[in-house]
Amino acid sequence: MTSSRRDNRVPEQVEARVAQRVPEQVEARVAQRAPEQLFTCDSCDSRSCTREEGGRGPGNCPAGQEELMSAALGQYKSEELNAFYRCSVQVAAAGKGRWPRLRETAEFARRMGYRQLGVAFCGGLREEGRFVCAYLRRQGFTVVSVMCKTGGVSKEQAGIGDEEKAGPENFKPMCNPIAQAMLLNEAATEFNVMVGLCVGHDALFLKYAQALTTVLIAKDRALANNPVEAIRRGESCLGDVRE
Numbered sequence: 001m002t003s004s005r006r007d008n009r010v011p012e013q014v015e016a017r018v019a020q021r022v023p024e025q026v027e028a029r030v031a032q033r034a035p036e037q038l039f040t041c042d043s044c045d046s047r048s049c050t051r052e053e054g055g056r057g058p059g060n061c062p063a064g065q066e067e068l069m070s071a072a073l074g075q076y077k078s079e080e081l082n083a084f085y086r087c088s089v090q091v092a093a094a095g096k097g098r099w100p101r102l103r104e105t106a107e108f109a110r111r112m113g114y115r116q117l118g119v120a121f122c123g124g125l126r127e128e129g130r131f132v133c134a135y136l137r138r139q140g141f142t143v144v145s146v147m148c149k150t151g152g153v154s155k156e157q158a159g160i161g162d163e164e165k166a167g168p169e170n171f172k173p174m175c176n177p178i179a180q181a182m183l184l185n186e187a188a189t190e191f192n193v194m195v196g197l198c199v200g201h202d203a204l205f206l207k208y209a210q211a212l213t214t215v216l217i218a219k220d221r222a223l224a225n226n227p228v229e230a231i232r233r234g235e236s237c238l239g240d241v242r243e
């Protein structure tokens, strides 16, 4: 744990850090981009960025954004991020095809020298959350865990009406990802693991967490927490959000 991270627990400062992830001028330029200039790597067949010799991507290839690419590269050169990034590359190589993601997470944390980890888990995945915490403790880490319902705050207090809730007849505390993040910040966790937070709640957690966070489980209520299954099954299982 670096002293700067310990000292940096105030939400405003977190927001400022998030805002700094992309230089302001670059963000403004991206916002001004004409629709035909928007990046669409998904429709690129050249994939020249994957070849050492390079070559031309399509006209809207983001690789042409030299200033931005240079700014991104500069970010990897800070002492903290360089070690973090290198460690992630090393872990991916060391356990390729052998280590499940949970093992990779523990390996990564060990190689980074972290001692105190945070686990933000969903109450619907309590057993999984308990398993993750127990495993990480057995691997020698101090684990701080916070469940999504922490604080037992009613949904009404967050301005949610009965008509918006799945079961208005029963008291159901709100999921509280911002509090989850703040509590882990308060505990000065060095690295966080997210276990099954809902879509949107996960994003709020990431916005407010001060320690960098990895996603162990992405919640999917319909597909046993395996979102990729929807992609494999195709659009027929997804429906149309415009209907």
Ligand code: SF4
Pocket: 040, 041, 044, 045, 046, 047, 048, 049, 050, 056, 057, 058, 060, 061, 062, 063
């Ligand atoms: S970065 Fe350029 S070359 Fe690579 S996939 Fe995207 S558009 Fe294609």
